[in-house]
Amino acid sequence: xxxxxxxxxxxxxxxxxxxxxxxxxxxxxxxxxxxxxxxxxxxxxxxxxxxxxxxxxxxxxxxxxxxxxxxxxxxxxxxxxxxxxxxxxxxxxxxxxxxxxxxxxxxxxxxxxxxxxxxxxxxxxxxxxxxxxxxxxxxxxxxxxxxxxxxxxxxxxxxxxxxxxxxxxxxxxxxxxxxxxxxxxxxxxxxxxxxxxxxxxxxxxxxxxxxxxxxxxxxxxxxxxxxxxxxxxxxxxxxxxxxxxxxxxxxxxxxxxxxxxxxxxxxxxxxxxxxxxxxxxxxxxxxxxxxxxxxxxxxxxxxxxxxxxxxxxxxxxxxxxxxxxxxxxxxxxxxxxxxxxxxxxxxxxxxxxxxxxxxxxxxxxxxxxxxxxxxxxxxxxxxxxxxxxxxxxxxxxxxxxxxxxxx
Amino acid sequence: xxxxxxxxxxxxxxxxxxxxxxxxxxxxxxxxxxxxxxxxxxxxxxxxxxxxxxxxxxxxxxxxxxxxxxxxxxxxxxxxxxxxxxxxxxxxxxxxxxxxxxxxxxxxxxxxxxxxxxxxxxxxxxxxxxxxxxx
Numbered sequence: 001x002x003x004x005x006x007x008x009x010x011x012x013x014x015x016x017x018x019x020x021x022x023x024x025x026x027x028x029x030x031x032x033x034x035x036x037x038x039x040x041x042x043x044x045x046x047x048x049x050x051x052x053x054x055x056x057x058x059x060x061x062x063x064x065x066x067x068x069x070x071x072x073x074x075x076x077x078x079x080x081x082x083x084x085x086x087x088x089x090x091x092x093x094x095x096x097x098x099x100x101x102x103x104x105x106x107x108x109x110x111x112x113x114x115x116x117x118x119x120x121x122x123x124x125x126x127x128x129x130x131x132x133x134x135x136x137x138x139x140x141x142x143x144x145x146x147x148x149x150x151x152x153x154x155x156x157x158x159x160x161x162x163x164x165x166x167x168x169x170x171x172x173x174x175x176x177x178x179x180x181x182x183x184x185x186x187x188x189x190x191x192x193x194x195x196x197x198x199x200x201x202x203x204x205x206x207x208x209x210x211x212x213x214x215x216x217x218x219x220x221x222x223x224x225x226x227x228x229x230x231x232x233x234x235x236x237x238x239x240x241x242x243x244x245x246x247x248x249x250x251x252x253x254x255x256x257x258x259x260x261x262x263x264x265x266x267x268x269x270x271x272x273x274x275x276x277x278x279x280x281x282x283x284x285x286x287x288x289x290x291x292x293x294x295x296x297x298x299x300x301x302x303x304x305x306x307x308x309x310x311x312x313x314x315x316x317x318x319x320x321x322x323x324x325x326x327x328x329x330x331x332x333x334x335x336x337x338x339x340x341x342x343x344x345x346x347x348x349x350x351x352x353x354x355x356x357x358x359x360x361x362x363x364x365x366x367x368x369x370x371x372x373x374x375x376x377x378x379x380x381x382x383x384x385x386x387x388x389x390x391x392x393x394x395x396x397x398x399x400x401x402x403x404x405x406x407x
Numbered sequence: 408x409x410x411x412x413x414x415x416x417x418x419x420x421x422x423x424x425x426x427x428x429x430x431x432x433x434x435x436x437x438x439x440x441x442x443x444x445x446x447x448x449x450x451x452x453x454x455x456x457x458x459x460x461x462x463x464x465x466x467x468x469x470x471x472x473x474x475x476x477x478x479x480x481x482x483x484x485x486x487x488x489x490x491x492x493x494x495x496x497x498x499x500x501x502x503x504x505x506x507x508x509x510x511x512x513x514x515x516x517x518x519x520x521x522x523x524x525x526x527x528x529x530x531x532x533x534x535x536x537x538x539x540x541x542x
Contacts, residue, residue, distance in 0.1 A: 342457055342477055342478035342479065342481075343456075344456045344457045344478040344480070344481060345457075345478045345479055345480045345481075348428075348480050352424050359456065360456050374458075375456060375457070403425065403429075404479070407429050407432045407433075407479075
C-alpha cells in the first residue's frame with residue numbers, strides 16, 4: 001500500500017477550494033487529475049528542450065527525438081509490448097480505434113463478415129465499428145452481459161462464428177465497472193479465426209496491462225485517463241499486423257520516399273503518425289505512466305479494492321439508491337440511480353456540496369438503456385481518492401435524498 | 408400570474424441555495440401543464456441532459472410557450488424562463504437580456520454553455536421561434 005494522503009500533495013488541483021470548501025473529485029473515469037511531475041516535465045520540454053523531432057540534426061532536435069522515442073518505450077513497457085515499433089501515438093483512445101477501423105477494417109472487412117462487440121462498449125468502441133460495417137457491408141454483432149453486468153461466456157460464444165473477423169471489447173466498462181476476462185476472450189476469438197481489439201482506456205488507469213499475456217492484436221488507451229495530458233493516446237498493434245495495414249493519414253513523417261509520381265511509406269509506427277506529433281504530450285503521457293509505476297500497480301489495485309468495498313457498503317445505506325453494475329469482478333466505477341430523483345437534479349445538489357460526479361449517458365447510451373435507464377450518476381476513483389471523498393459523496397446523497405423527498 | 412418584479416422581490420429574501428431552490432421547485436410545480444401529446448421528439452429541446460419540451464403558440468401578435476421537463480429543478484427553471492418570455496411580441500423577446508435577469512435572481516449558474524444543462528438551448532429555441540414569427 002502507499003500513503004494516499006502523501007500522494008495527494010503531488011496533485012495541485014486537489015488542494016483547490018471551491019466556495020471556500022475542498023472538493024471531493026470523483027470523476028477520474030472521465031479524466032484523471034495530473035501530478036506535478038507530468039506538468040513539470042512538459043514545462044521543462046517547452047522551456048529547455050523544444051524542437052520538432054525526427055527532422056533537424058542540431059542539439060535540441062536530437063534531444064527531443066530521444067525523449068519522444070523514449071516515451072514510446074515507456075508506453076511499450078507499461079503494456080508489455082514486444083517492441084516499441086508496435087506503439088503508435090494517437091490523439092486518444094477514440095482515434096486509436098478509428099485508426100484500426102479505417103485502415104485494417106477497410107482492408108479486411110467485406111460483405112458478410114462480422115465485427116463482434118460487447119453490450120457494454122462506450123461510443124468510442126461502437127460507433128467506429130458501426131460506421132466501417134456500413135461502409136464495407138460487414139455486420140456489427142453484440143453479445144449481452146448479465147443483468148448485473150457480468151461477462152457471460154456462453155453469450156459471447158453464441159455470437160462468435162467463422163464470419164467474425166474482429167472482436168472489439170473493453171477491458172473495463174466505464175459505466176458498470178465490470179472487468180472483462182481479456183485473455184479468455186482472446187483465446188476463444190483466435191480459435192474462431194478473429195482478431196481482438198481491447199479498449200483499455202479505463203483498465204490501464206487502474207490495473208497492469210500485459211498485451212503479450214493477453215495475446216490481443218490491438219489495444220487502445222489514452223494519456224489523460226492515466227494521469228497524463230490530453231491530446232495524446234496510444235494504439236498497440238502486433239507488428240506483423242500493423243505492417244500489413246495501409247496508412248491512416250498522409251503527409252510528413254509517414255513517408256519513405258516522395259516524388260510527384262509516387263510515394264512510398266515509412267515502416268511502422270511512423271507510417272501511422274502523419275504530421276508533427278503531439279510529442280510534448282507523448283512525453284507527458286510517459287511521465288504519467290512512470291508515476292503510476294513508481295507507486296506500483298499492485299499498490300494501486302490494493303488501494304482501489306479497499307475503496308471499492310468501502311463505497312459499496314456506504315452506497316447500500318443510501319435510501320432508494322440502486323447501483324447499476326454489480327458484476328463479481330469490478331473496479332472503482334459506480335453508476336447509480338436514486339429512485340424518484342432525476343440524475344441531473346441529483347448532480348445539482350452534489351455540486352452544491354462540492355462533490356464532483358458525472359451524470360448522463362456516459363458516452364455509452366446503449367448499455368445505460370439496456371440496464372433500464374436513460375441517464376445515471378457515476379462516481380469513479382483515481383489513485384488519489386480517499387475515504388473522505390466517499391464520505392462526502394455519502395453525506396451529499398443523504399442530503400439530496402432528503403431535499404427532494406421533502407420538496 | 409406573478410410578474411418579473413414580484414419574482415425578483417421574492418428571490419431577494421432567500422438565504423442559502425436550499426431555500427432558493429426549494430422555491431424554484433415550487434415554481435415548477437405551478438407551471439402551466441404541458442399536454443402529454445406534446446411530449447415527443449418533435450417538441451424536445453436538444454442539448455439538455457434531462458428531457459425538455461417546449462411548445463410555442465402565436466396568437467394576437469404575442470408568443471406564448473408551454474414547457475416541461477422530467478427533472479424537477481429544470482422544470483422550475485423553465486417556469487422562470489417562461490415567466491420572462493411569455494406573452495411578448497417577437498421583437499420584445501429579442502431584446503430580453505435573460506443573462507442579466509438570471510444574474511439579478513442569483514440563478515446565473517443555470518445558464519452556462521455546458522452541454523449538461525440545456526437552459527441556454529431552450530433560450531436559443533425561444534429566440535428561434537421569435538425570429539420565425541417576426542414579420
